[in-house]
Amino acid sequence: xxxxxxxxxxxxxxxxxxxxxxxxxxxxxxxxxxxxxxxxxxxxxxxxxxxxxxxxxxxxxxxxxxxxxxxxxxxxxxxxxxxxxxxxxxxxxxxxxxxxxxxxxxxxxxxxxxxxxxxxxxxxxxxxxxxxxxxxxxxxxxxxxxxxxxxxxxxxxxxxxxxxxxxxxxxxxxxxxxxxxxxxxxxxxxxxxxxxxxxxxxxxxxxxxxxxxxxxxxxxxxxxxxxxxxxxxxxxxxxxxxxxxxxxxxxxxxxxxxxxxxxxxxxxxxxxxxxxxxxxxxxxxxxxxxxxxxxxxxxxxxxxxxxxxxxxxxxxxxxxxxxxxxxxxxxxxxxxxxxxxxxxxxxxxxxxxxxxxxxxxx
Numbered sequence: 001x002x003x004x005x006x007x008x009x010x011x012x013x014x015x016x017x018x019x020x021x022x023x024x025x026x027x028x029x030x031x032x033x034x035x036x037x038x039x040x041x042x043x044x045x046x047x048x049x050x051x052x053x054x055x056x057x058x059x060x061x062x063x064x065x066x067x068x069x070x071x072x073x074x075x076x077x078x079x080x081x082x083x084x085x086x087x088x089x090x091x092x093x094x095x096x097x098x099x100x101x102x103x104x105x106x107x108x109x110x111x112x113x114x115x116x117x118x119x120x121x122x123x124x125x126x127x128x129x130x131x132x133x134x135x136x137x138x139x140x141x142x143x144x145x146x147x148x149x150x151x152x153x154x155x156x157x158x159x160x161x162x163x164x165x166x167x168x169x170x171x172x173x174x175x176x177x178x179x180x181x182x183x184x185x186x187x188x189x190x191x192x193x194x195x196x197x198x199x200x201x202x203x204x205x206x207x208x209x210x211x212x213x214x215x216x217x218x219x220x221x222x223x224x225x226x227x228x229x230x231x232x233x234x235x236x237x238x239x240x241x242x243x244x245x246x247x248x249x250x251x252x253x254x255x256x257x258x259x260x261x262x263x264x265x266x267x268x269x270x271x272x273x274x275x276x277x278x279x280x281x282x283x284x285x286x287x288x289x290x291x292x293x294x295x296x297x298x299x300x301x302x303x304x305x306x307x308x309x310x311x312x313x314x315x316x317x318x319x320x321x322x323x324x325x326x327x328x329x330x331x332x333x334x335x336x337x338x339x340x341x342x343x344x345x346x347x348x349x350x351x352x353x354x355x356x357x358x359x360x361x362x
Contacts, residue, residue, distance in 0.1 A: 009344055010265040012304065012336035015282030020245065020268065020275070021051075026058040026220035027276065028242075030205075031073070032065060033228035033250020034273070036080060038178020042249045046081040048273040057276070059088060060218045062225075064204040064232055066093035066143030066169035066185070067115035087217070092169040092204030093121035093143055095213040099203045100167050101125035104138050111135075111164070113156045114143030118169060133159055142192065142200065143169035144185035153191050160196035170204025172232055176250050206236035215240075226276070228252055230264035243267040245276070254331055254361035258318070258338040259348035265339055271328050281306050281329055283336045304336035311337040317351035320358055327359040 016023055029035060035045050053059050061073065061084065068076075070089035077084040093114070100110060100122070110122055112129035118141065119129045130137050133155065140159040145152075160166045171186035189200060203209040205227075215223070223242050227233020228250025237244035246257060246266035257269060268280050283306045303312040307329030309322035318334055334355055338347035356362035 009262045009339075010267075011340045012283045012285075013269050013332045014243075014267050014280060016268070016280040019277050019279055020224060021055050021057040021277055023222070024057065024224035024243070025222045026060055026218055026224070027052065028060050028062045028214055028218070028220065028223050028225045030225075030227035030229070030233050030250075031061055031063040033176045034226060034247055035061070035077070035082065037176050037250070039076075040178055041080045041082075042272065044272045044274050045249075048276055049082050052276050055277075058218070058220070059084070060090060060214065060220070061088055062090045062205070062210070062214050064092045064144075064170035064172050064185075064210070065175065066091055066096070066118045066121075066204075067145050068117045069120045070094075070117075072117070090210075090214045090217050091117055091121065092210055093118040094124070094217075095210045096141055096143065096167050096169040096203035097121035097125045097127065098213060099201060099209050100139055100141055101127060103165065108139070109135055109137040111137040111140040111155065111159050113140065113145075113148065113152050114169065115145035115147070118143040118145075131155075133162070137164065139165040139167060141167040141169070142185070142189060144172075144175070144188070148188055153188065153195075156192045157195035160192055160198055166192075166198060166200040168200035168202045168204075170210075170232070171200075171202050172204070172229070174251065176228075181251070205232040206234075206239050208239060211236060211240035211242075224267075226273070230256060230260055230266075234260075234266045235263050237266075238263045245270055247272050247275075249273075254356050254359070255352055257331075258334055258350070258352050258356075259342075259346050260339070261342075261346050262344055265335075269328065269332055269335060281332065283332050285336070285340075286310070304333045304340070306330070306333040306336070309333045311355070313337055313341045313350060316349070318347075318355045320355040327361060330355075330359045331361060 070086040074084040172184035173186040175184040225237035225244040308325030309330035311333035
């Protein structure tokens with residue numbers, strides 16, 4: 001059961017006595033930063049996913065990256081050691097193609113600013129991708145493609161300035177690669193916006209069209225969203241009303257999750273995909289008779305306990321006490337202290353440096 005405050009705001013991560021792979025029927029897994037970074041598998045991902053699949057958990061791969069086709073992504077996963085079929089892959093290209101098809105005439109020409117994944121998805125919906133305004137498209141759709149150059153961005157800008165409906169597969173500002181963080185489709189969308197004005201209709205996470213596409217294609221009844229980004233994966237789960245697992249193998253770090261606003265607070269927090277196969281420890285709120293804590297409005301003292309750690313807030317800082325147990329138990333306790341203190345806002349102004357350094361997560 002979700003741990004929510006009186007106003008429906010999440011104030012701590014959930015616990016689970018059973019392994020998450022047994023609680024949920026389908027894992028909706030992000031790819032970049034969760035399963036792989038660049039071309040290489042993230043540590044523990046292949047073995048963990050194999051074990052979860054063998055235990056009966058359906059694995060669906062849900063990505064905002066619109067550049068590759070489901071066939072290409074499935075082949076990549078299989079080469080990494082995670083057997084996958086094209087039907088197991090859901091992309092923002094598929095979501096935006098459905099969105100476009102619902103608003104333009106059947107068989108319409110659409111100006112394509114993107115890669116093969118988006119081209120195939122548009123054709124799947126009966127639309128005709130074209131490369132120039134001279135071919136009289138009725139809309140422009142923009143998706144991530146690492147080969148996008150100035151000429152393509154300029155063509156998109158001309159189309160948007162002319163008043164064509166503008167669609168974007170997603171607006172992630174960055175994308176993780178094997179060499180680090182690089183500009184994502186959102187950065188390219190910003191270039192067009194600056195040149196032409198306006199804003200596109202967006203299909204990818206965290207927007208509802210992506211969640212709808214995922215549920216339509218997987219038929220999941222008890223889905224768990226697994227991701228590394230707060231503003232796409234976790235917010236997408238929040239918008240869709242489903243549970244989420246944040247893994248710290250990609251974009252988000254420990255300080256980021258502590259500062260999360262309500263729509264970015266995951267149901268569970270984990271180091272990596274191994275915790276799909278385990279239960280989740282309970283985070284308990286305790287009074288001053290049990291441990292040191294923060295101040296409530298009426299002067300009572302309280303803290304939050306997980307494993308061997310107790311977290312609280314004092315003098316504008318997060319405080320961590322404990323016996324040196326598992327670091328992520330300490331992080332879960334800190335999440336509870338930070339999210340409770342922040343309420344419906346962010347705890348970004350709380351000093352978490354010392355607490356995270358003690359866990360080796362600073």
